[in-house]
Amino acid sequence: MRFIKRKEFPYLLxxxxxxxxxxxxxxxxxxxxxxxxxxxxDGLSPKFNFIGIANYLKVFTTNNVITSFVNSIEYGxxxxxxxxxxxxxxxxxxxxxxxxxxxxxxxxxxxSVISALFLGYIWNFILSPSDYGLINGILLALGRNKLLLLxxxxxxxxxxxxxxxWCSTGWHACIYLANxxxxxxxxxxxxxxxxxxxxxxxxxITLPNLAPAMTVSVMLLLTGSLKAFDxxxxxxxxxxxxxxxxxxxxxxxxxxxxxxxxxxxxxxxLFLLVISVVTIFQVRSMGxxxxxxx
Amino acid sequence: MKKYKLPTFLLEVCMFFVxxxxxxxxxxLVVSTFKTQAQIIASPLGLPTSLNLDxxxxxxxxxxxxxxxxxxxxxxxxxxxxxxxxxxMAAYAIARRKNKFMNFLGIYFLIGFLVxxxxxxxxxxxxxxxxxxxxxxxxxxxxxxNGCVFAFFLYRGFIRTLPPELEEAAFMDGAxxxxxxxxxxxxxxxxxxxxVVIFNTMWIWNDFLLTYLFLxxxxxxxxxxxxxxxxxQYINDWxxxxxxxxxxxxxxxxxxxxxxxxxxxxxxxxxxxG
Numbered sequence: 001m002r003f004i005k006r007k008e009f010p011y012l013l014x015x016x017x018x019x020x021x022x023x024x025x026x027x028x029x030x031x032x033x034x035x036x037x038x039x040x041x042d043g044l045s046p047k048f049n050f051i052g053i054a055n056y057l058k059v060f061t062t063n064n065v066i067t068s069f070v071n072s073i074e075y076g077x078x079x080x081x082x083x084x085x086x087x088x089x090x091x092x093x094x095x096x097x098x099x100x101x102x103x104x105x106x107x108x109x110x111x112s113v114i115s116a117l118f119l120g121y122i123w124n125f126i127l128s129p130s131d132y133g134l135i136n137g138i139l140l141a142l143g144r145n146k147l148l149l150l151x152x153x154x155x156x157x158x159x160x161x162x163x164x165x166w167c168s169t170g171w172h173a174c175i176y177l178a179n180x181x182x183x184x185x186x187x188x189x190x191x192x193x194x195x196x197x198x199x200x201x202x203x204x205i206t207l208p209n210l211a212p213a214m215t216v217s218v219m220l221l222l223t224g225s226l227k228a229f230d231x232x233x234x235x236x237x238x239x240x241x242x243x244x245x246x247x248x249x250x251x252x253x254x255x256x257x258x259x260x261x262x263x264x265x266x267x268x269x270l271f272l273l274v275i276s277v278v279t280i281f282q283v284r285s286m287g288x289x290x291x292x293x294x
Numbered sequence: 295m296k297k298y299k300l301p302t303f304l305l306e307v308c309m310f311f312v313x314x315x316x317x318x319x320x321x322x323l324v325v326s327t328f329k330t331q332a333q334i335i336a337s338p339l340g341l342p343t344s345l346n347l348d349x350x351x352x353x354x355x356x357x358x359x360x361x362x363x364x365x366x367x368x369x370x371x372x373x374x375x376x377x378x379x380x381x382x383m384a385a386y387a388i389a390r391r392k393n394k395f396m397n398f399l400g401i402y403f404l405i406g407f408l409v410x411x412x413x414x415x416x417x418x419x420x421x422x423x424x425x426x427x428x429x430x431x432x433x434x435x436x437x438x439x440n441g442c443v444f445a446f447f448l449y450r451g452f453i454r455t456l457p458p459e460l461e462e463a464a465f466m467d468g469a470x471x472x473x474x475x476x477x478x479x480x481x482x483x484x485x486x487x488x489x490v491v492i493f494n495t496m497w498i499w500n501d502f503l504l505t506y507l508f509l510x511x512x513x514x515x516x517x518x519x520x521x522x523x524x525x526x527q528y529i530n531d532w533x534x535x536x537x538x539x540x541x542x543x544x545x546x547x548x549x550x551x552x553x554x555x556x557x558x559x560x561x562x563x564x565x566x567x568g
Contacts, residue, residue, distance in 0.1 A: 010471035011387040018384035018442045025440040026406035032417030098306045113550045115500035137338040227412045230502045248412045255416040268413040
């Protein structure tokens with residue numbers, strides 16, 4: 001090939017491994033997901049037919065699939081809001097002159113280095129409806145009645161979101177903390193001279209200047225919670241019933257356990273669409289806040 | 295520096311209780327492993343009365359701790375090395391060669407970067423099946439090495455800030471691209487390499503989804519998978535599962551304690567600048 005000069009050849013070798021890995025693991029499967037979503041492919045037989053948008057219509061008419069989309073969206077939108085509302089005040093507290101702030105930071109960050117699966121199991125022990133569970137153990141010791149906790153369909157999603165908030169708040173507080181420490185201190189001095197109170201200073205200086213951290217933190221939270229699998233799987237395994245079944249789990253049960261690859265691919269495509277729309281919308285609107293800052 | 299005042303001290307006391315919310319679950323798990331079932335129910339949060347290791351002996355009997363640890367270790371370390379090597383080399387070529395093909399590759403890598411594996415896992419399963427890579431350690435390593443795309447972006451950003459004069463001097467002296475990269479450029483990339491290694495070690499070690507789908511055979515189980523398998527088997531016998539969890543947690547806890555400063559520095563710096 002004439003147009004590849006000898007000089008360029010070593011550079012091509014440099015990109016080749018990454019290119020092969022990425023194409024095989026990301027690009028080919030993405031294309032295949034789109035193709036399969038219009039077929040009745042079962043993952044086993046080499047023969048399959050194109051059936052148009054039948055799979056997509058089925059997604060919108062299958063109750064447990066709709067439920068899992070609603071669950072993922074509920075979990076994926078509520079968790080980021082709660083984590084953000086807790087992480088910013090926590091970051092401000094960790095920025096104060098406390099002597100133990102480094103230990104505190106280590107404590108709050110700790111859940112971020114542990115597998116979400118393990119955190120789910122640990123909370124499973126604590127919230128278990130049996131006598132073993134810590135919460136019910138304490139309630140019994142106090143002479144109260146046991147609670148259903150994770151076996152209660154209404155309660156399960158609330159608890160799942162709270163556990164997720166427990167897992168993620170520390171890390172996101174650390175992201176905000178790093179940003180707070182980069183804010184120019186002279187703003188605060190000027191505000192103090194002008195006689196601005198603590199809350200005013202937070203509203204007019206700290207919060208707007210946290211825009212860069214917020215864009216990143218909220219994006220990580222949104223994508224992370226929307227595609228969550230490990231934590232719900234370990235804590236509730238989707239139950240009771242379909243009360244906490246996430247889209248990811250439905251895709252696996254339909255596509256791999258029940259061999260309905262075409263149908264599950266249609267779900268994947270729609271799910272990818274939801275994640276993309278939410279992320280693009282979020283990054284755009286929050287990116288504008290960052291521009292207003294400068 | 296402001297002076298240490300009473301309100302700060304009171305705040306510190308309040309924060310102690312907030313920290314308790316984070317410590318108690320782990321504390322509860324650890325103390326329970328030294329107790330009998332009756333003791334747990336009688337005083338769930340009390341310290342164990344004696345150092346009873348029966349539960350640990352039983353737990354170790356149900357798992358192949360060292361085999362599982364070794365599997366996790368091999369998968370994580372080989373994949374991380376691949377990620378560093380492939381990611382940094384691709385980043386170097388694309389950052390330094392300005393031609394149409396390399397520019398196209400930069401965009402090509404960006405397209406799929408944000409596609410979560412959760413939406414592509416079915417075709418990925420079939421691709422891996424065709425490669426006969428399911429239930430094999432090399433297959434698992436190959437899957438995790440996809441992290442090189444993330445590493446690629448971190449490296450490329452950093453390489454763009456490096457002046458090219460050093461490399462040009464090496465080329466003048468007759469060194470090839472390969473040698474120039476490894477002996478001159480790569481050592482300069484150490485800060486990024488540290489971040490890439492720490493991030494990916496945590497992600498790969500803690501991965502459950504991919505391992506659950508692609509490495510189900512028990513003899514090749516990672517520590518995470520072993521806990522999952524045990525959960526299925528001993529779901530009602532927490533006297534076994536609690537110590538199993540503590541043992542499986544240990545490597546990551548040690549990693550965290552050893553790397554704490556770097557982890558926080560890397561995660562926060564990486565997320566704000568990235």
